[in-house]
Amino acid sequence: MTETVHESTSRPSIRQLPRNVWAVGFTSFFMDISSEMVINIIPLFLANVLGVQTSIIGLIEGIAETTASVLKLFSGWLSDKLGGRKWLAVAGYGLSAVTKPFFYFASSWELIAGVRWADRIGKGIRTAPRDALVADSVTKETRGLAFGFHRAMDTAGAMVGLIIAAVIVWLAQANNLDLSKSTFQTIVLLSLAPAFLGVLSLAVGAEDVAVEKKRALPRFSLKNMGKPFNIFLVIVSIFTLGNSSDAFLVLRAQNLGISVIGILLMLVTFNLVYTLVSTPAGSLSDRIGRRRLIVGGWLVYAAIYFGFALAQQAWQVWVLYVVYGLYYGMAYGTANAMVADLVPDDLRGTAYGTYNAVIGLLAFPSSLIAGLLWQGSGSWSGFGPSAPFLFGGSLALIAALLMVIWMPKTGMQS
Structure with a gap:
């Protein structure tokens, strides 16, 4: 079955978003409950239980995203060729769901890395077709709203997942600074149910969008x-x-004395801000343009990263991480909407695959650089926990400046 996009002349609201957007939203909601229960504490498990160095953590995170990159490009291209997005997305979510139980048995960083990489392969398969399905299902006038709503549902799931993880940590080990192996395993077990609910939501709730003409075989x-x-x-x-892995923000928080339960509650508050900002920011980008929201978000990001570099006390990291949700809410979904603004309709899948592949490929050097900068000592004078944040904040400022002076207005809202 297929779903046809309908034009709407009334003021857009989330109630008017089509079934596909809601189905994708609920899938992201359930999958993020599962993922955020586990992913944010993996760096703590690696560091506290397995004694892994930050350079190895950076390597794991970098390869995890790089592993998905080529698949993001291929799956987007394939969805354009097939003229269908849904079942590629379902397959990707399904792979991530079936790999999660293996975290329970992890006793070495190599096994953690293998499971993490398999999970990212699932993300590589699903991301571009899922984003193209959302873009196919709405008009240009509601594109920002749709992607903002999707980010809000995704982040609301993350917030719920973190609350569940925080409750488990509190019951299992109270306010201990380090994460225990048994606590990690309990969280992994409870993360399995929402993962499979997420797959079911997309399989049952979404439909591919009808196209007006037969799609030609896309050439990259x-x-x-x-x-x-x-x-x-x-x-x-x-x-x-x-923009290195957020694992380094978590490690920075612990570096300044925030306990595991404190870190989880900090992440809950961050996701609350992210959830509240995403939908109105997406709708605002439909009216005033994507570029302004993205530039504003990147400037907020730069200020936050410089703040992380200079932070000396735990409460400062807490405040900065909460405000970090403002950057995500402003820029993340808006950038996804901009991709659809810039390319022909019949190349959306390929474009989303390319966009996500580039981000994924650069995740490896960005996280590896961050790990090396953090760990630098001895002859590398001035390196340490502040260095990766100074580096990231500086590049964000450069990118924001280039977006203002170099990004053309053709094919997009200013």
Whole structure:
């Protein structure tokens, strides 16, 4: 079955969003309950239980995203070729769900890395078709609202998952600074049910969108996607090189004395801000333009990262991480909406695959650089926990400046 996009002349609201957007939203809600219960404490498990160095943690996180990158590109291209997005997305979510139980048995960083990478393969399969399905299902006038709503549902799930994890940590080990193995295993077990509910939500609730004409076999070509999209990719690449894994923010919080339960509650508050900001920010981008929201979000990001570099007390990290939700709410969903603004409709899947692949490929050097900067000592004078945040904040400022002076207005809202 297929779903047809309908034009609407009334003021858009989330109640008017089509079934596909709601189905994708609930899938992300359930999957993020599962993922956020586990993913945010993996760096703590690696550091506290297995005694892994930050350079190895950076390597794991970097390869995890890089593993998914080529698949993001291929799955997006394939969804354009097939003219269908749903079942590729379902397959990707399904793979991530079936790999999660293996975290329970992890007793070495190599096994953690293997499961993490398998999970990211699932993300690589699903991300581009899922985003293209959302873009296919709405009009240009409601694109920002749809992606903002999707981010809000995704983040609301993350918040619920973190609350569940925080309750488990509190009951199992109270306010201990380090995470225990048994607590980690309990959280993994309870994360399995929402993961499979997420897969079911998409399989049952979504339908591929009807197209007006038969899709030609797409040929991957950056030239075919247009100059504005290529410039956007270059600017995003500069920003992403300094956007290391959030694992380093978690480690920085622990470095300044925040306990495991404190970190989880901090992340809950961050996701609350992210959830509250995403939908109105997406709707605002439909009215005033994507670029302004993205530039504003990147400037907030730079200020936060500089703050992380200078922070000396735990309460400062808490405040900064909560405000970090403002950056995500402003820029993340808005950037996804901009991709659809910049490319022809029949290349959306390929464009989302390319965009996500670039981000994924750069996640490896960005996280590896962050790990090395953090760990630097001895002859590397001045390196340490502050260094990766100074690096990331500086690149965010450069990217924001380039977005203002270099990003053309053609094919997008200013």
